[in-house]
Amino acid sequence: MTGSGLILVDKPGGMTSHDVVSRVRRAAGTRKVGHAGTLDPMATGLLILGINSSTRLLTYIVGADKEYLATIRLGAASTTDDAEGDLLAPAAQSDLDAVTEEAIRAGIARLTGEIEQVPSSVSAIKVDGKRAYARVRAGEQVELRPRAVTVSEFELISIRRDTGAIDLDVRVVCSSGTYIRSLARDLGAGLGVGGHLSALRRTRVGAYHVRDAHDLATLDAEAALVPAADAAGRLFERLELTEQQAIDLTHGRRIHIADWEGPGGEPVAAIAPTGTLVGLIEFRGKEARTLVNFPTDEAVGPAGTA
Known part of the structure; x- marks a missing residue:
């Protein structure tokens, strides 16, 4: 295994x-x-x-936080806020022609920073114990409440104009829980021509x-x-343990690190002398307790074997 x-x-x-x-x-x-x-x-x-x-x-x-590359198509909204849904009434070509680059950039600016965003009705958010998308598929009307999200970067990379549509290539850096589909919907609505997401690629988490x-x-x-130790080491500060400290943490005991000067209240990856991840620990002053223990006996073998 x-x-x-x-x-x-x-x-x-x-x-x-x-x-x-x-x-x-x-x-x-x-x-x-x-x-x-x-x-x-x-x-x-x-x-x-x-x-x-x-x-x-x-x-x-x-x-x-997450980073995405996306294409937003202006010219029509969709029932799912993306290209997988049914398109609603298209905008008139004259209205699309009137959408300037300055207006697009202003619309993007309004959707940057700390904003209130209504998630797509076909999201996985639960409404009374049932996924919103399941309720929509069952023919129910679903209205989700706005939620606070942070769009730290919303960069316009390029604009492509065609008959009946304006395609915007964008890069978005945002907090967890942000819906890029909703950004596309709201940008199109703000410009008065409708919009939906036509392509999405997540580039960073x-x-x-x-x-x-x-x-x-x-x-x-x-x-x-x-490996777990390397993965945790990229997420958190590392603490190299002595053999006895590793044993103590494995058995649920607290450890005292006299020369610890790291932050308190944040998870720290505790690494055994063997290089394995013993667990995630939390410091209060010089004393640390285990937040999450990891088994030290997970063997690495060919897939399918234990």
């Missing part, structure tokens, strides 16, 4: 995130696989998967970039695995 760690996958279009999880389960020879943040079937790009005990790290990755991701079709799970 594959050991514990993260696998970065460049998700192809047309697959759900669950499809990718299923494929990686087979490649890694374990059912203990989870992912840090869904990508819609239309979207491509970085999907971070946790293998075995490293699924516990995903909690700390889900909330990281926190410290992880899609350039380090692997092609799903040729994935070698063993070779692609980022």
Whole structure:
């Protein structure tokens, strides 16, 4: 069985995130696989998967900021705010012709910073215990409440004009929970011509970039695995333990680090002398307690073996 760690996958279009999880389960020879943040079937790009005990790290990755490259098509809204839905009434060509670059940039500026955003009605947000998209598919009207999100960068890369549409290539850096589909919808609505998302690629999640991701079709799970200690070391400050400190933490005891000068209240990756991840710990002054323990006996072997 594959050991514990993260696998970065460049998700192809047309697959759900669950499809990718299923494929990686087979490649890694374990059912203990989870992912840090869904990508819609239309979207491509970085999907971070946790293998075995490293699924516990995903909690700390889900909330990281994200970067996307996207194409927004102005000229019509859609029932799903993206190209997979039915297009609504198209804008008149004269209205599209009247949309200037200055107006587009002003609209983007209004959607940058800390904003209130209404998620798409076909999002995975639960409404009274049921996913919003499931309610929409069942014919229900769903109205979601606005939520505060942060769009730290909303960059206009290029504008392409065609009959009946204006395509905007953009780069967005945003907080977790931001819907790029909703940005497309709101930009089009603000310009009076409607808009929807026609392409989306996630290029970064926190410290992880899609350039380090692997092609799903040729994935070698063993070779692609980022060991748990290395994965945690990219997310948090590292603490190299003595053998006795590693034993103490493994048994749930607190440890005292007389010369510790790192931040308090933040997770720290505790690494054993063998190089394995003992757990995530939290300091209060010079004393640390375990937040999450990791098993030290997860063997690394050929996929499908224990």
